[in-house]
Amino acid sequence: MEIRQNVVMFVGKGGVGKTTMSAATALHFASHGEKTLIISTDPAPSLSDIFGKDVGDRETEITENLYAIELSFDEVLRRWKEKFGPEIYDVISSFFDVDYDIVDYIGGAPGIDEEFMLDYIHGIFREGRYDRIVWDTAPAGHTMRLLNFPSKFIGHLEEASGVYMKAFNYMERVKGLGSKKKKPVFGIIEGWKKLAEETAAFVKDDKTVGYIAVTIPEFLGVSQTKRTIEELKDFGINVKHLIINNVIKKPDCDFHKRRMKMQEKYIRELSEAAPEITEIPMSADEIKGAEKLRAIGRVLFG
Structure with a gap:
């Protein structure tokens, strides 16, 4: 398997080995001298277990050139409020007399974590501190909602701009307030729109972001994988690599x-789901620790 992109996203249903394949890939990159960050946004992260080292919501050094982070919803929300909270308050307080607590309320809205998760990873890529970013995503359904969010957000902002304009014009006529805040608030909205457009372009840029599907050779795993690959294709993303995990190669009993x-x-x-398919043999042992991950890496990358 050859991966040229700087950002690698592992997608698939829960329980098929995404985290293991992500960790093996990240360790492979790091072992070849590339400074690598592996990010888990799975609601049940297990990087700490696989690497045998505590991983939390701050970038943690695992070994030379390899760093890891597990992003929880609470941490995503905290970072989101830190970055966008003041701007959101400026927009809302232009219409209503509200306390700053309104930011906490909005932070609980569906889609906020998806919005900032992509923005966070895009931001790390833009900073250029890492040669590779490996993203161990949440189960497939959550990932598809996440990838669709920037486009939906752009649509909302385009509709909202018209509504905001009418509201400001009304405030200007009736209360003489609109002109005072129109320019900065519309600047904020345009900034959000630009950010969403950049993020939408980022996730579809196949020179920058590569997608690897992981599955197991069972009915539910295969059905979900085929559906995910088709949904990504409809979204403008081609999955070039497919990993089939837990494949029995040398049966030693009737079962x-x-x-x-x-x-x-x-x-x-x-067989035709992706251009490149790699089979990972079923292991009698648990896959954890650098030695076992390197063994997986040798199967993946030769």
């Missing part, structure tokens, strides 16, 4: 022989 036959059927179903 494993039957499972392997079942797996072969599903692997054939996935």
Whole structure:
């Protein structure tokens, strides 16, 4: 498997090994001298368990060239309020007499975590502190909502601008207040729109962001994977790499022989799902620690 993009997103349903494949990939990059950050936004993160080192909401050094972070919803919300809170308050207080607590209320709205998650990762990429960013995403449904959010947000801002303009014109006529705040507030709205447009372009830039689907050769895993790949394609994103995890290669009992036959059927179903497909053999041991991750990396990258 050859990956040229600076940002690599691992997608797939829960429980198929996304975190393991993400960690193995990040360690591979780091071992080859590339400063790498692995980010987990999974609601049930397990980077700490896999690396055997506490990973939290701050960038933590795992080994030479490798850093990790687990972003919780609370931390995402805190960073979102820190970055956007004052601007949001300026916009809302232009219409209503409200306390700053309104920012906390808005922070709980659906989609806020998706909005800032993408903005955060895009920001790290723009800073250029890392050669590679590996993103261990949440299960597939959440990821698709996240990727769709910038486009929806742009649509909202385009509609909202007209509403805000009418409101300001009314305030200007009736109360003489509109002209005082129109320019700065509309500047904020235009800034949000530009940010959303840049983020939408970022996630679709196949020279910068690569998508790797991870699955297992079972009915639910295969069905979800095919659906995710098609949804990404409709969104303008082509998945170039597919990893099929937990493949039985050397059955040593009747049970494993039957499972392997079942797996072969599903692997054939996935044969045209992506240009490059890598099979990861089922392991008798738990995959955790650098040695086991490097072994996975050798299968992935040769």
